[in-house]
Amino acid sequence: MTMVFLNKEIRDGDNPDLTEERKTATFDTNKMAEVIYGSEKLARRRREISQAVSLIPELADSKPLPFLSRNEKILESTRKVTALNEHLPRLINMNDEDEAWHIHSEVIGFEGNPLALHHSLFIPPLVIQGSDEQHEKWLGRAKRREIIGCYAQTELGHGSNIRKLETTATYSLSTQEFILHTPTINALKWWPGALGKSSNHAVVVASLIIKEQNYGPHLFMVQIRDEQSHEPLPGIAVGDIGPKMAFNGADNGFLGFNNFRIPRGNLLNRHCNVEVDGTYVRPPHDKMNYAGMIRVRSRMAAEQGTFMAQALTIAVRYSAVRRQGFLENKSQEVKVLDYQTQQHRLFPAIARSYAFIFCGFETIQKYETLQNEMNSGNVSLMADLHALTSGIKSVVTYQTGEGIEQARMACGGHGYSMASYISEIYGCAIGGCTYEGENMVMLLQLARYLVKSVELAMRGKPGDLGPMVAYLAYPDIKVDLVTGPEAYVKMFQHISKRQSIKATEKFHRKMESGVSRDEAWNQCAVELTRASRLHTRLYIIETFIRRVDSIEDLSIKMVLTDLMNLHLNYELLDVASYALEDGFMSSTQMGFIKNQLYSSLEKIRPNAVSLVDSFQFSDLQLRSNLLNFLFQVLGRRDGHVYQNLFEWAKSSPLNQTEVLPSVTQYLKPMMEKAKL
Numbered sequence: 001m002t003m004v005f006l007n008k009e010i011r012d013g014d015n016p017d018l019t020e021e022r023k024t025a026t027f028d029t030n031k032m033a034e035v036i037y038g039s040e041k042l043a044r045r046r047r048e049i050s051q052a053v054s055l056i057p058e059l060a061d062s063k064p065l066p067f068l069s070r071n072e073k074i075l076e077s078t079r080k081v082t083a084l085n086e087h088l089p090r091l092i093n094m095n096d097e098d099e100a101w102h103i104h105s106e107v108i109g110f111e112g113n114p115l116a117l118h119h120s121l122f123i124p125p126l127v128i129q130g131s132d133e134q135h136e137k138w139l140g141r142a143k144r145r146e147i148i149g150c151y152a153q154t155e156l157g158h159g160s161n162i163r164k165l166e167t168t169a170t171y172s173l174s175t176q177e178f179i180l181h182t183p184t185i186n187a188l189k190w191w192p193g194a195l196g197k198s199s200n201h202a203v204v205v206a207s208l209i210i211k212e213q214n215y216g217p218h219l220f221m222v223q224i225r226d227e228q229s230h231e232p233l234p235g236i237a238v239g240d241i242g243p244k245m246a247f248n249g250a251d252n253g254f255l256g257f258n259n260f261r262i263p264r265g266n267l268l269n270r271h272c273n274v275e276v277d278g279t280y281v282r283p284p285h286d287k288m289n290y291a292g293m294i295r296v297r298s299r300m301a302a303e304q305g306t307f308m309a310q311a312l313t314i315a316v317r318y319s320a321v322r323r324q325g326f327l328e329n330k331s332q333e334v335k336v337l338d339y340q341t342q343q344h345r346l347f348p349a350i351a352r353s354y355a356f357i358f359c360g361f362e363t364i365q366k367y368e369t370l371q372n373e374m375n376s377g378n379v380s381l382m383a384d385l386h387a388l389t390s391g392i393k394s395v396v397t398y399q400t401g402e403g404i405e406q407a408r409m410a411c412g413g414h415g416y417s418m419a420s421y422i423s424e425i426y427g428c429a430i431g432g433c434t435y436e437g438e439n440m441v442m443l444l445q446l447a448r449y450l451v452k453s454v455e456l457a458m459r460g461k462p463g464d465l466g467p468m469v470a471y472l473a474y475p476d477i478k479v480d481l482v483t484g485p486e487a488y489v490k491m492f493q494h495i496s497k498r499q500s501i502k503a504t505e506k507f508h509r510k511m512e513s514g515v516s517r518d519e520a521w522n523q524c525a526v527e528l529t530r531a532s533r534l535h536t537r538l539y540i541i542e543t544f545i546r547r548v549d550s551i552e553d554l555s556i557k558m559v560l561t562d563l564m565n566l567h568l569n570y571e572l573l574d575v576a577s578y579a580l581e582d583g584f585m586s587s588t589q590m591g592f593i594k595n596q597l598y599s600s601l602e603k604i605r606p607n608a609v610s611l612v613d614s615f616q617f618s619d620l621q622l623r624s625n626l627l628n629f630l631f632q633v634l635g636r637r638d639g640h641v642y643q644n645l646f647e648w649a650k651s652s653p654l655n656q657t658e659v660l661p662s663v664t665q666y667l668k669p670m671m672e673k674a675k676l
């Protein structure tokens with residue numbers, strides 16, 4: 001039996017090219033994993049869980065997933081998730097969300113499964129928005145998986161603009177019920193994961209109507225299927241929306257209501273309520289019903305950082321065993337990882353993965369603080385965290401897409417094969433640019449906050465600016481980048497501040513010229529989204545620096561400092577034109593940044609494989625070594641890619657027969673006809 005992870009331990013039989021890489025590392029990958037995952041315990045638990053999973057054959061894929069039809073994929077993901085359910089109490093601490101996330105993503109992978117949304121989007125809104133009584137009624141059942149749920153907000157006609165959701169929940173005074181109704185085709189719920197075929201409950205977002213007044217989107221607990229027969233309840237139309245770019249092991253669905261009645265107690269009412277006589281009790285914050293979305297967005301940096309890290313693990317390991325072309329020595333071809341272009345393609349993305357994960361853990365903690373405050377009635381942190389997570393969500397999903405695509409190209413032709421698993425990771429990750437708030441829409445949410453902050457600074461009220469935007473009032477003092485990270489931060493602050501001010505001034509000028517506020521906003525939208533991206537990238541840099549500063553182990557600190565320097569130079573180079581434009585950065589400084597970047601690539605080279613090994617993804621998680629199958633493929637820890645690629649190809653259903661019906665039915669007759 002092959003163990004699926006190890007730190008610097010070298011295994012007999014591994015590809016010697018990878019072994020050589022692991023020997024050159026200057027640090028212990030177990031120690032690095034502790035830094036990545038935040039504690040010795042978490043990193044160790046991940047390893048223990050992976051090892052335990054690797055000993056349970058029924059948790060492995062029974063077939064390579066790309067060869068399965070959609071029905072087979074759903075059957076397979078459901079088989080695995082229910083088998084996992086049986087083993088869970090023995091394998092993980094059931095109250096530990098990190099352990100649950102790890103084991104699900106390891107066993108199920110990216111294709112989705114009928115329970116993926118149950119834990120991330122059904123239970124959390126119930127926890128956040130449900131009263132104690134509602135928790136009593138549904139939470140235990142949901143946690144025990146007696147019922148399966150999803151989160152049904154988006155409609156065919158509206159996803160971004162949730163104030164315009166058309167599904168209505170009209171309060172009936174006479175029966176003290178809400179009547180859910182889908183007035184048009186456009187009002188059908190559309191997209192919710194696991195809704196189509198698997199869920200029997202849903203948290204439904206509908207516009208609350210009392211005595212003909214619309215109170216906007218509210219959350220309702222709705223049973224949609226019979227618990228015995230699993231048939232849709234009368235008054236409900238529900239089904240699957242068809243295949244997608246990825247997540248094809250999940251049944252994203254549609255849902256329509258025909259005057260479907262639910263009790264008054266099904267409005268999730270921890271923060272707001274409709275009393276028996278129809279009196280509406282307001283929540284402490286207008287956007288309280290959006291709190292669940294802040295939660296999901298706050299988790300996306302770490303999540304997306306891990307997606308990118310998986311693609312990079314595959315690409316970096318493969319680049320260390322792939323030999324093609326020559327450098328000085330013409331008797332042996334080089335590892336493609338030795339090409340500067342390959343390093344430039346992969347290493348900045350490794351740095352971003354680390355940066356996103358570090359930033360992600362900080363953001364998750366911020367959300368937890370917000371939730372504790374909200375529970376005690378304090379909503380003052382909501383606006384800040386909404387702005388921050390809107391920006392982070394948008395920047396990390398876009399850059400993760402870029403990084404994964406670079407990883408694919410870095411694997412040449414084999415990267416394009418589904419055997420690499422990179423296309424699946426890509427499809428899943430870029431969904432994040434759209435779900436949980438379309439990126440442009442969310443960048444514009446952050447821009448509202450930045451514009452307001454610039455206005456405060458302009459009105460001479462810098463004391464009113466929160467810590468996240470205090471730099472908008474800082475004076476411009478030129479910096480010498482040679483002095484280190486703080487100077488990079490100051491340069492970035494200047495760039496970000498200048499763009500926020502420019503965009504705000506343009507917005508003001510437009511309005512002064514007589515253009516309406518909304519129209520002026522739209523005419524400045526590209527500049528505004530630029531400001532949001534710069535602000536967010538600055539924030540990510542700062543969290544990276546903070547995390548590296550906090551590390552005590554010298555060998556880890558040294559390699560992470562190299563990675564951080566690469567990140568600083570790469571990010572600054574990418575936005576340098578903003579600072580060159582107003583002479584804040586000189587062309588000499590620009591040359592300095594480039595040279596620093598190239599020297600960072602050289603420094604990182606000997607540690608590259610160990611930097612990705614440190615994420616400690618098992619071969620199962622990378623779909624690179626299945627217990628029941630010896631094939632699969634590019635990211636294998638042992639580096640034996642070629643024979644496994646051949647096995648993969650041989651397992652293709654097309655190769656189960658020598659002559660396909662396409663040949664006998666069409667090609668042969670065509671060729672025969674041509675001979676006549």
Ligand SMILES: CCCCC/C=C\C/C=C\C/C=C\C/C=C\CCCC(=O)SCCNC(=O)CCNC(=O)[C@H](O)C(C)(C)COP(=O)(O)OP(=O)(O)OC[C@H]1O[C@@H](n2cnc3c(N)ncnc32)[C@H](O)[C@@H]1OP(=O)(O)O
Nearest residue numbers: 101104105116119160161162287290382386435436437448
């Ligand atoms: C167990 C583990 C299993 C593991 C499985 C393993 C592997 C699987 C892998 C991955 C799975 C990952 C994920 C699953 C996949 C998909 C899940 C997707 C789920 C969804 O996809 S679910 C739908 C999400 N759908 C949206 O995301 C809609 C976006 N659309 C909006 O969110 C709003 O529509 C908005 C905000 C754009 C406009 O809303 P609006 O029109 O009402 O507001 P408006 O613009 O007028 O702003 C007025 C004032 O409200 C403030 N404001 C707004 N929002 C606030 C908030 N949240 N908090 C505090 N303040 C807020 C503003 O800042 C402003 O403030 P001010 O006035 O001061 O400027």
Ligand SMILES: Cc1cc2nc3c(=O)[nH]c(=O)nc-3n(C[C@H](O)[C@H](O)[C@H](O)COP(=O)(O)OP(=O)(O)OC[C@H]3O[C@@H](n4cnc5c(N)ncnc54)[C@H](O)[C@@H]3O)c2cc1C
Nearest residue numbers: 151152153154158159160191192193431434435436437440
């Ligand atoms: C994989 C996946 C899983 C999903 N899971 C769920 C789920 O579980 N539950 C659920 O409820 N939903 C889910 N969704 C739906 C998702 O949340 C929405 O698709 C998303 O919020 C975007 O909304 P939209 O589709 O209406 O896009 P649109 O808003 O129609 O976007 C189209 C274009 O219009 C632009 N645009 C829209 N409004 C503005 C504006 N104000 N200013 C500038 N540009 C604008 C956008 O930038 C974009 O370019 C999922 C989606 C995907 C892809």
